[in-house]
Every structure is written in C-alpha cells, then in structure tokens.
Amino acid sequence: xxxxxxxxxxxxxxxxxxxxxxxxxxxxxxxxxxxxxxxxxxxxxxxxxxxxxxxxxxxxxxxxxxxxxxxxxxxxxxxxxxxxxxxxxxxxxxxxxxxxxxxxxxxxxxxxxxxxxxxxxxxxxxxxxxxxxxxxxxxxxxxxxxxxxxxxxxxxxxxxxxxxxxxxxxxxxxxxxxxxxxxxxxxxxxxxxxxxxxxxxxxxxxxxxxxxxxxxxxxxxxxxxxxxxxxxxxxxxxxxxxxxxxxxxxxxxxxxxxxxxxxxxxxxxxxxxxxxxxxxxxxxxxxxxxxxxxxxxxxxxxxxxxxxxxxxxxxxxxxxx
Numbered sequence: 469x470x471x472x473x474x475x476x477x478x479x480x481x482x483x484x485x486x487x488x489x490x491x492x493x494x495x496x497x498x499x500x501x502x503x504x505x506x507x508x509x510x511x512x513x514x515x516x517x518x519x520x521x522x523x524x525x526x527x528x529x530x531x532x533x534x535x536x537x538x539x540x541x542x543x544x545x546x547x548x549x550x551x552x553x554x555x556x557x558x559x560x561x562x563x564x565x566x567x568x569x570x571x572x573x574x575x576x577x578x579x580x581x582x583x584x585x586x587x588x589x590x591x592x593x594x595x596x597x598x599x600x601x602x603x604x605x606x607x608x609x610x611x612x613x614x615x616x617x618x619x620x621x622x623x624x625x626x627x628x629x630x631x632x633x634x635x636x637x638x639x640x641x642x643x644x645x646x647x648x649x650x651x652x653x654x655x656x657x658x659x660x661x662x663x664x665x666x667x668x669x670x671x672x673x674x675x676x677x678x679x680x681x682x683x684x685x686x687x688x689x690x691x692x693x694x695x696x697x698x699x700x701x702x703x704x705x706x707x708x709x710x711x712x713x714x715x716x717x718x719x720x721x722x723x724x725x726x727x728x729x730x731x732x733x734x735x736x737x738x739x740x741x742x743x744x745x746x747x748x749x750x751x752x753x754x755x756x757x758x759x760x761x762x763x764x765x766x767x768x769x770x771x772x773x774x775x776x777x778x779x780x781x782x783x784x785x786x787x788x789x
Contacts, residue, residue, distance in 0.1 A: 542580030556718030574650035593633035
C-alpha cells in the first residue's frame with residue numbers, strides 16, 4: 469500500500485489516505501482522533517496490521533478523489549528523527565568500503581510534494597546542491613536489531629532529497645557539524661510511504677532526479693557500500709528508532725548539481741513514485757547548470773580529468789552519458 473497525507477482545500481489540515489490507481493482514498497475515519505497529522509501517521513504505522521483488512525477494503529473500493537484535485541503533503545510532516553548516511557555509495561570506485569557513519573538532520577526541515585525549497589539568505593555557503601536518496605521508515609520502538617532481523621524494524625520506504633549547503637567544492641558547509649543540511653525546507657519527503665511488503669529488495673531500486681527536466685542522479689541502490697540490513701542494525705545499536713522515524717540511505721554523488729531560484733526539482737524512485745518541488749532564492753544567486761564537474765566530483769568524466777590514475781569499476785549502470 470501507499471500511505472499519504474493530503475488535503476482537498478488549501479490550508480486545510482492534512483488527512484491520512486491511500487494513493488491508488490483510482491486516486492486518493494481518505495482513510496482518516498479509521499485513525500484515532502485527537503492527534504496532529506504526524507502523530508496520526510505514527511498511530512497508523514503502529515496499528516497497521518490490525519487495520520490492514522479495513523485498509524485493503526478501502527484501497528479496493530473506497531471513494532477516490534483524482535490526485536490532481538488534492539494537495540499532497542509530506543507523509544511524515546515532522547518525524548521524531550531523521551538520520552542520514554554519510555556518502556554510502558561505491559560510485560564505481562575500486563577501493564575498500566568506507567567506515568559507516570551517519571548524522572542527524574533537522575526534523576523541522578521537512579516539506580513535501582509541491583512545496584518550495586527556500587535557500588537561506590546566508591552568503592557564506594558558496595552554493596546549494598541536491599542529493600536524491602532512498603529513505604527507510606521505521607516501526608518501533610526498534611533497538612539492537614540484528615542484520616538478520618532487519619525487516620522487523622522496517623515499515624516502509626519513501627523518497628527524500630537531502631538538500632545541502634556547500635562550503636567549498638562539494639563539502640558540506642560547516643564541515644564537521646552538518647549544519648549545512650538542516651536549514652528549513654532542506655528535507656523534502658514524499659510523495660508517499662510504500663509499505664515494506666511492496667518492495668522485495670530495497671537494494672535493487674532505480675533512483676532518478678531531474679532539475680528543470682535535466683537528468684542528474686541516475687543510479688541503482690545496489691551500489692550501496694553498506695546495505696539496508698546493515699544500516700538498520702547500525703543505527704539501532706546507537707539509538708531507539710520509533711515509529712515514523714526516518715533513515716535516509718545516502719546518495720550516489722556522480723549526479724550532484726546546483727539548485728537555484730525558479731528551478732523545478734523532481735525525484736523518482738522505482739516502486740515508490742515521484743514528487744516535484746520548486747526553488748526560491750531571495751538573493752537570486754546563480755551557479756553553473758548541469759552535473760557538478762569540480763575537482764572533487766565523482767562523475768566519471770571529472771575523475772578521468774582530475775585523477776587520471778583512479779581505477780573505476782565497470783558497471784552496466786554507468787552514467788557517463
């Protein structure tokens with residue numbers, strides 16, 4: 469199933485629903501009342517198995533509203549935690565795997581489909597970039613989950629754009645603190661949560677990202693250095709992951725590029741769906757369009773240009789074109 473938050477009127481509180489081939493189906497009458505939209509989705513995650521028969525019935529025959537007549541919100545408007553992997557993709561490099569590491573991202577940075585990524589009026593970060601990522605949605609409380617039992621902790625999956633301020637090259641601004649990833653609106657999530665039973669293998673999904681129609685990220689999640697079972701075991705060894713908490717799995721940096729005022733961003737992940745957002749920059753700054761090709765780029769052409777001795781691993785999924 470695909471779980472959504474939606475509204476039929478501008479400014480109305482989000483309701484919980486199912487995204488079907490027929491449109492958006494309202495299931496909010498099944499949800500315990502008295503909570504905000506985030507808490508309602510967490511309650512739905514916690515009670516999903518008991519509600520499954522009623523949800524299946526609504527999915528098959530509930531009244532559907534055409535998707536173009538509703539406003540989709542982020543499926544998790546304010547998660548308790550957003551944990552992001554640092555790097556975590558091979559990017560065709562011939563080397564030993566890097567040490568697994570993660571950081572926390574500001575939960576108030578969440579926005580959803582159709583929203584606006586607003587660049588801050590800071591002049592110190594030299595630029596802003598997109599990172600298209602697969603995100604894991606937890607059911608909890610989950611603590612000390614083994615790699616063998618990773619599925620016990622996973623409720624579903626969604627798309628996330630890890631918007632990032634850069635200090636120099638492609639290094640995150642405020643290097644070491646990760647503050648450059650936590651400006652308001654820098655965590656677009658959506659368009660839905662796909663339940664885990666719909667995704668046979670989260671490490672075999674195609675991720676794509678377009679900026680004004682220009683394809684940039686174009687990779688498969690089988691390129692992860694540390695795969696989803698290991699990520700689940702790692703993060704739950706440090707902290708309890710509760711229902712609705714988000715773990716973003718990192719990105720393949722070969723397709724990085726700048727974002728700037730007036731552009732339309734679109735992310736799409738196989739089996740989950742796609743969402744679009746726009747960019748607003750009050751300072752109207754501009755940067756070179758296209759895939760980032762600086763000296764620290766991992767795009768093949770840049771690697772060959774600046775690091776000719778580097779051995780690249782061949783792959784049918786190469787994005788050289």
